Amino acid sequence: MNESKKRWQLLVIFNVVCLAAGWWYSHGHAAPPETKQPFANAVQQREAMIRLLQESNQLLREQNQLLKSGKLKVQVSESQ
Template identity: 80%
Template sequence: MQTSRKSWQLLIAFNVLCLAAGWWYSHSDAAPPEVKQPFANPVQQRESMIRLLQESNQLLREQNALLKSGKLQVQIVAEK
């Protein structure tokens, strides 16, 4: 029972030590600074393009549904 409790205490102490070291590393000069990339991220660009295309497709579906429904009325008014 005592060895089991001591091993748990050592495990917890080791985890706390590792977390503290990781926090210190991320806030010190040892961690490399985040550098702004000179070029745009192609993955983000593709995701943005895909999202915009999906929105366009949805709008086209709505327009096609409106045109096919026959409920569309066009009125031409002469300019005065």
């Protein structure tokens, strides 16, 4: 029983030390400072382009549905 209690104590101490080291690394001087990247993030640019293309495709689908429905009336008038 005594050996088991010592193991648990060592495990708890080890966990506390690991948590303290992680906290110190993330909040202290050991962690590298976050710097602004000199170039644009290509992944974010691609995501924005894909989102815009999907929106354009949706608008084109709506226009095609309107044209195919026959509910569209076109009036031509001369400009002055």
